[in-house]
Amino acid sequence: MAKIDHVSPLAPAGFPQMPRIGGVRFAAGAAGVRYQGRDDVMLAVMRPGTAVAGVFTRSATRSAPVLDCQAKLGGASDGPAAILVNSGNSNAFTGHYGQTSVAAVTAAVAKATGVAPGRVFTASTGVIGEPLPHERITAKLDDLAGTLSDAAIEPAARAIMTTDTFAKGACATLEIDGTPVNIAGIAKGSGMIAPDMATMLVYIFTDAGFDQGALQTLLSKLTGTTFNCITVDSDTSTSDSLILCATGAAGVDATGNAAFESALHGVMLDLAQQVVRDGEGATKFVEVRVTGAANDADAKTHGLSIANSPLVKTAIAGEDPNWGRVVMAIGKSGAAADRDLLSIRFGEILVAEKGWVSPHYREADAAAYMKGQDLVIAVDLGLADGRATVWTCDLTHGYISINADYRS
Amino acid sequence: MAKIDHVSPLAPAGFPQMPRIGGVRFAAGAAGVRYQGRDDVMLAVMRPGTAVAGVFTRSATRSAPVLDCQAKLGGASDGPAAILVNSGNSNAFTGHYGQTSVAAVTAAVAKATGVAPGRVFTASTGVIGEPLPHERITAKLDDLAGTLSDAAIEPAARAIMTTDTFAKGACATLEIDGTPVNIAGIAKGSGMIAPDMATMLVYIFTDAGFDQGALQTLLSKLTGTTFNCITVDSDTSTSDSLILCATGAAGVDATGNAAFESALHGVMLDLAQQVVRDGEGATKFVEVRVTGAANDADAKTHGLSIANSPLVKTAIAGEDPNWGRVVMAIGKSGAAADRDLLSIRFGEILVAEKGWVSPHYREADAAAYMKGQDLVIAVDLGLADGRATVWTCDLTHGYISINADYRS
Numbered sequence: 001m002a003k004i005d006h007v008s009p010l011a012p013a014g015f016p017q018m019p020r021i022g023g024v025r026f027a028a029g030a031a032g033v034r035y036q037g038r039d040d041v042m043l044a045v046m047r048p049g050t051a052v053a054g055v056f057t058r059s060a061t062r063s064a065p066v067l068d069c070q071a072k073l074g075g076a077s078d079g080p081a082a083i084l085v086n087s088g089n090s091n092a093f094t095g096h097y098g099q100t101s102v103a104a105v106t107a108a109v110a111k112a113t114g115v116a117p118g119r120v121f122t123a124s125t126g127v128i129g130e131p132l133p134h135e136r137i138t139a140k141l142d143d144l145a146g147t148l149s150d151a152a153i154e155p156a157a158r159a160i161m162t163t164d165t166f167a168k169g170a171c172a173t174l175e176i177d178g179t180p181v182n183i184a185g186i187a188k189g190s191g192m193i194a195p196d197m198a199t200m201l202v203y204i205f206t207d208a209g210f211d212q213g214a215l216q217t218l219l220s221k222l223t224g225t226t227f228n229c230i231t232v233d234s235d236t237s238t239s240d241s242l243i244l245c246a247t248g249a250a251g252v253d254a255t256g257n258a259a260f261e262s263a264l265h266g267v268m269l270d271l272a273q274q275v276v277r278d279g280e281g282a283t284k285f286v287e288v289r290v291t292g293a294a295n296d297a298d299a300k301t302h303g304l305s306i307a308n309s310p311l312v313k314t315a316i317a318g319e320d321p322n323w324g325r326v327v328m329a330i331g332k333s334g335a336a337a338d339r340d341l342l343s344i345r346f347g348e349i350l351v352a353e354k355g356w357v358s359p360h361y362r363e364a365d366a367a368a369y370m371k372g373q374d375l376v377i378a379v380d381l382g383l384a385d386g387r388a389t390v391w392t393c394d395l396t397h398g399y400i401s402i403n404a405d406y407r408s
Numbered sequence: 409m410a411k412i413d414h415v416s417p418l419a420p421a422g423f424p425q426m427p428r429i430g431g432v433r434f435a436a437g438a439a440g441v442r443y444q445g446r447d448d449v450m451l452a453v454m455r456p457g458t459a460v461a462g463v464f465t466r467s468a469t470r471s472a473p474v475l476d477c478q479a480k481l482g483g484a485s486d487g488p489a490a491i492l493v494n495s496g497n498s499n500a501f502t503g504h505y506g507q508t509s510v511a512a513v514t515a516a517v518a519k520a521t522g523v524a525p526g527r528v529f530t531a532s533t534g535v536i537g538e539p540l541p542h543e544r545i546t547a548k549l550d551d552l553a554g555t556l557s558d559a560a561i562e563p564a565a566r567a568i569m570t571t572d573t574f575a576k577g578a579c580a581t582l583e584i585d586g587t588p589v590n591i592a593g594i595a596k597g598s599g600m601i602a603p604d605m606a607t608m609l610v611y612i613f614t615d616a617g618f619d620q621g622a623l624q625t626l627l628s629k630l631t632g633t634t635f636n637c638i639t640v641d642s643d644t645s646t647s648d649s650l651i652l653c654a655t656g657a658a659g660v661d662a663t664g665n666a667a668f669e670s671a672l673h674g675v676m677l678d679l680a681q682q683v684v685r686d687g688e689g690a691t692k693f694v695e696v697r698v699t700g701a702a703n704d705a706d707a708k709t710h711g712l713s714i715a716n717s718p719l720v721k722t723a724i725a726g727e728d729p730n731w732g733r734v735v736m737a738i739g740k741s742g743a744a745a746d747r748d749l750l751s752i753r754f755g756e757i758l759v760a761e762k763g764w765v766s767p768h769y770r771e772a773d774a775a776a777y778m779k780g781q782d783l784v785i786a787v788d789l790g791l792a793d794g795r796a797t798v799w800t801c802d803l804t805h806g807y808i809s810i811n812a813d814y815r816s
């Protein structure tokens with residue numbers, strides 16, 4: 001296992017002061033699934049009537065817990081609900097034994113909390129291809145259920161970490177019709193523990209009420225411009241799960257409320273960017289802004305082509321304002337581009353326009369800009385109004401060390 | 409510029425003994441485009457009636473010489489033909505000045521050799537975004553034309569290198585209707601000179617005769633299973649060019665001849681694999697064999713997803729038999745897969761089957777296998793008969809050093 005003994009240089013100052021979310025209680029504990037001396041399991045229980053929405057990895061080899069959650073979403077929404085997550089073992093590619101483990105954990109959660117099995121959502125993250133020692137988890141469930149507290153969201157965030165270098169949380173508070181409404185979310189990723197993939201788990205809670213179907217529609221929409229716009233290394237996890245729970249404890253319904261949507265988007269974007277800031281080996285946080293594309297989908301294709309390019313990412317690591325590699329990434333993306341209409345900026349510095357380097361460009365200016373920790377690469381295609389913004393980090397020796405230098 | 413002072417550990421023993429190709433003469437010279445103390449320009453002139461076929465990068469930001477070659481192919485095929493290549497400057501993203509340079513070089517080649525401008529094919533490889541100092545090339549053309557020789561293919565191969573660590577050549581000889589026919593090809597790639605892309609140039613010559621249209625069809629077909637099945641880092645050059653010339657000097661027509669097709673495929677595959685063996689920082693050569701896919705296209709999608717995955721490539725660099733990352737790459741590819749029908753082999757070692765690790769798998773066996781220099785990862789999807797093989801190399805600290813540690 002790769003030993004991570006530092007915090008990412010891109011980490012925020014600390015875990016935020018999070019509001020308590022009425023109708024949600026958390027517990028964290030140490031089940032010893034793989035790690036020793038730390039919490040590795042978290043339980044969240046939501047009050048009856050909580051609406052639950054989710055989005056998941058599209059991987060064809062997704063894990064047993066992901067398949068189980070997908071089957072349960074859209075089911076009954078009247079009783080209480082629960083989420084159980086373990087770290088240290090992803091229960092992915094574990095054959096039919098994977099379903100057996102999910103069923104065992106689900107049954108134990110149901111027994112300990114009184115939540116119906118069809119409303120118990122589980123996730124596992126960590127080593128893949130090894131059977132989940134689910135009996136270690138089920139043995140802890142009575143303890144967990146006995147210590148549930150609406151103040152324990154930070155321990156929950158810590159329990160789901162694998163090789164994340166910091167715990168990730170984000171929150172928002174707003175008023176709807178004069179009533180305060182809170183949103184609080186936690187995430188893990190994109191640390192790595194050999195031989196894992198860069199898995200991402202996200203759980204967001206609000207005390208607003210929400211129509212179940214509308215909640216799913218809203219979550220899917222906002223995922224498109226947040227978690228689906230980040231990339232560390234272009235590799236897709238078999239475990240990615242994002243669940244959003246609306247308890248209604250605040251006594252106000254937020255269905256269709258624009259301010260709520262905006263606040264939720266902010267929480268999701270904050271968490272997504274924290275995942276990038278904890279990217280393996282990352283030393284630079286990079287925002288890629290694409291405008292002027294033929295349409296928004298083309299803009300995202302160009303943006304992800306730039307953000308995933310090993311040559312662009314190594315240039316950033318080297319603090320090299322290598323705009324030629326940005327041109328290359330646009331050219332290879334498959335989306336529409338016209339060399340002679342293209343312009344490229346590093347921060348505010350106009351680097352290239354009209355199919356060539358800008359006449360006012362001075363390499364020294366861009367080289368100085370690239371020494372910053374938070375960078376913006378802006379590309380205008382000059383074709384139409386399509387736009388997208390994606391976020392990534394650089395590709396460094398640290399990434400190679402984490403993923404190649406340690407044996408599983 | 410990154411200083412490459414070693415030869416790739418995956419390089420062949422030496423440049424092959426190449427047959428002379430009737431109807432083709434070569435010259436190499438030092439024009440000082442960017443490099444000093446080495447040849448950086450090569451000229452090839454082919455006899456009248458030579459059929460010429462080509463395939464090129466699909467990049468939307470492809471270089472001026474690529475656009476020029478594409479416009480000329482399919483034109484007249486009765487007179488002589490010429491190829492002029494410089495290294496050190498790619499004449500890419502140089503605005504309208506790029507076309508001016510191509511026109512100047514083309515005109516000078518035509519004047520020095522008597523070849524019609526419409527039959528002069530040029531290529532440039534090296535730094536991008538800087539104007540090509542074409543007058544240095546045109547000043548050398550009379551010298552080059554005066555030293556053309558049918559024995560100079562190896563100097564030609566050396567003149568087109570950028571940061572390749574070895575010159576790349578491959579050849580074949582066969583008989584058609586009792587007449588000996590020769591094929592000889594040279595290539596450059598995937599070395600890097602900051603701030604370049606990993607450009608690939610390939611020139612193949614045969615003394616067989618060939619119908620012009622049929623030659624293009626054959627070249628396009630064989631490219632699909634050779635040069636389009638290799639990847640170093642998933643980044644696509646703006647300059648990739650592959651030109652095939654059939655002079656007819658051997659006095660036999662090879663149109664539709666199966667033995668010729670097989671020999672040409674062998675030469676193209678050899679050159680393609682040499683490009684991978686010179687991949688930046690490569691220490692392992694990896695063949696990814698995919699069988700049992702829903703169709704051949706799906707098989708190639710899976711193969712390239714595995715071959716391009718940073719997590720798979722770093723695991724290989726670390727000699728880690730990390731089959732979980734292969735499962736991940738299959739899952740994310742977007743092509744059809746069924747976890748429970750999948751099997752994975754490292755060499756002859758069955759690693760995973762039926763959705764889980766094989767009961768006979770011993771990690772120590774696979775770990776020993778991964779210490780080899782030439783590796784095979786074989787995946788069977790268990791769905792149908794689709795198959796594809798792709799080739800790649802590992803992702804190492806050397807790649808980061810070449811692309812991040814040196815400033816342009």
